[in-house]
Amino acid sequence: MKQQPAIHKSSEDLFARAVELMPGGVNSPVRAFRGVGGTPRFIRSAQGPTITDVDGRTYIDYVGSWGPMILGHADAEVVRALQEATENGTSFGAPNELEVELAEEIIDAVPSIEMVRMVSSGTEATMSAIRLARGVTGRSKLIKFEGCYHGHGDSLLVKAGSGVATLGLPDSPGVPRPLAEETITVPFNNADQLREVFSAHADIAAVIIEPVVGNMGCVPPLPGYLEAVREITKTNGALLIFDEVMTGFRVARGGAQELYGITPDITTLGKIIGGGLPVGAYGGTKELMNSIAPAGPVYQAGTLSGNPLSMTAGLITLRRLRDQSIYEQLERASAKLCDGVAYAAREAEVSTVTNRVGSMWTTFFTDEPVVNWDSANNADRARYGKFFHAMLDQGVYLAPSQFEAAFVSAAHTDEAIEKTIEAARKAFVSL
Numbered sequence: 565m566k567q568q569p570a571i572h573k574s575s576e577d578l579f580a581r582a583v584e585l586m587p588g589g590v591n592s593p594v595r596a597f598r599g600v601g602g603t604p605r606f607i608r609s610a611q612g613p614t615i616t617d618v619d620g621r622t623y624i625d626y627v628g629s630w631g632p633m634i635l636g637h638a639d640a641e642v643v644r645a646l647q648e649a650t651e652n653g654t655s656f657g658a659p660n661e662l663e664v665e666l667a668e669e670i671i672d673a674v675p676s677i678e679m680v681r682m683v684s685s686g687t688e689a690t691m692s693a694i695r696l697a698r699g700v701t702g703r704s705k706l707i708k709f710e711g712c713y714h715g716h717g718d719s720l721l722v723k724a725g726s727g728v729a730t731l732g733l734p735d736s737p738g739v740p741r742p743l744a745e746e747t748i749t750v751p752f753n754n755a756d757q758l759r760e761v762f763s764a765h766a767d768i769a770a771v772i773i774e775p776v777v778g779n780m781g782c783v784p785p786l787p788g789y790l791e792a793v794r795e796i797t798k799t800n801g802a803l804l805i806f807d808e809v810m811t812g813f814r815v816a817r818g819g820a821q822e823l824y825g826i827t828p829d830i831t832t833l834g835k836i837i838g839g840g841l842p843v844g845a846y847g848g849t850k851e852l853m854n855s856i857a858p859a860g861p862v863y864q865a866g867t868l869s870g871n872p873l874s875m876t877a878g879l880i881t882l883r884r885l886r887d888q889s890i891y892e893q894l895e896r897a898s899a900k901l902c903d904g905v906a907y908a909a910r911e912a913e914v915s916t917v918t919n920r921v922g923s924m925w926t927t928f929f930t931d932e933p934v935v936n937w938d939s940a941n942n943a944d945r946a947r948y949g950k951f952f953h954a955m956l957d958q959g960v961y962l963a964p965s966q967f968e969a970a971f972v973s974a975a976h977t978d979e980a981i982e983k984t985i986e987a988a989r990k991a992f993v994s995l
């Protein structure tokens with residue numbers, strides 16, 4: 565990729581300063597490159613499908629801020645709208661029109677959402693959704709799936725995939741045992757085990773699931789699995805929470821629930837709906853959502869919730885995603901990329917399994933199908949680390965962990981995809 569003169573200190577220098585100032589030198593763990601080794605790149609700017617680091621190197625980016633940047637970085641229309649919005653004030657702590665418009669946009673797109681509450685992160689959305697489920701059912705237990713990540717809320721940091729798994733921590737100190745005990749984990753893609761848990765426990769408030777998992781790498785649901793999860797929860801009077809923070813507006817405009825035709829009780833959103841600014845949301849039927857304060861007794865609030873900047877970036881992004889051809893283009897580009905990468909691996913006789921749903925994908929260094937956490941965890945992380953660095957050296961920025969999904973954006977041109985496949989070919993050979 566094109567070289568630019570470094571105008572700041574190097575990533576190396578900045579990281580040396582950062583580790584003295586911030587835990588691990590970062591504000592979110594996976595960024596520290598511990599899953600792949602080496603020094604994290606400090607990013608100076610981003611444009612379209614690329615990011616540029618302070619050392620002046622530009623990379624084709626498949627992290628996309630971990631999902632939000634579906635239109636590509638610094639989209640001209642989003643940037644212009646944000647500049648205008650900023651001039652009108654950045655936060656009011658009072659209702660504004662943009663909140664109404666973004667709520668309308670979300671409700672129009674996501675089949676199960678009739679009413680929505682904005683928050684400021686995906687973590688806040690899932691924590692609040694669980695409180696709502698417990699509040700309306702009067703039950704306390706929660707079921708989650710091994711390897712699914714739902715943010716860092718106490719009840720959810722049990723077998724939580726991605727960042728936690730990368731560090732090799734099964735769990736986190738600081739989560740009170742009685743609270744962790746309220747969370748039951750079962751393997752993803754196994755309906756029988758879910759049924760067994762329900763026959764052993766009567767007080768299950770909710771099941772929370774990533775309908776397409778992104779946080780142990782991309783792991784799609786097996787045919788019929790989500791249908792079974794829906795049926796089991798309904799039969800047992802537990803609410804089904806689809807955590808679509810990653811999949812919402814990503815795998816389809818209406819998220820995984822549209823793609824698979826399943827209606828959850830509560831849906832959590834984040835990432836894309838903020839267009840690159842901090843945001844989250846949770847929604848469901850009017851009846852359920854009217855249980856939330858001030859309409860109902862379940863309390864939840866936020867100083868910066870619905871702030872005009874996040875609402876603006878989200879609104880512009882979601883309006884653009886009304887154009888179905890964007891999803892068709894993402895599908896084409898992503899299929900070409902994943903087919904190309906898989907072919908390159910076979911040519912080089914490197915065992916890989918590439919999972920993909922729409923523009924979300926992961927290449928696992930393994931030779932068995934990856935359908936749950938156990939099979940994901942069998943992947944060869946050391947090999948992934950070598951592959952990651954071989955790609956980075958050639959100007960391709962993948963997720964710095966085997967257990968993360970990669971994302972294609974609408975700004976990834978054919979040329980970018982072809983360059984990536986060519987880089988992968990060389991990287992596999994170098995292994």
Ligand SMILES: *Cc1c(COP(=O)(O)O)cnc(C)c1O
Pocket residue numbers: 684685686687688690713714715716774778779807808809810834835843844
């Ligand atoms: C990213 C993510 C979250 C957490 O969102 P934050 O904005 O990082 O708090 C929750 N659930 C899923 C499925 C995610 O991918």
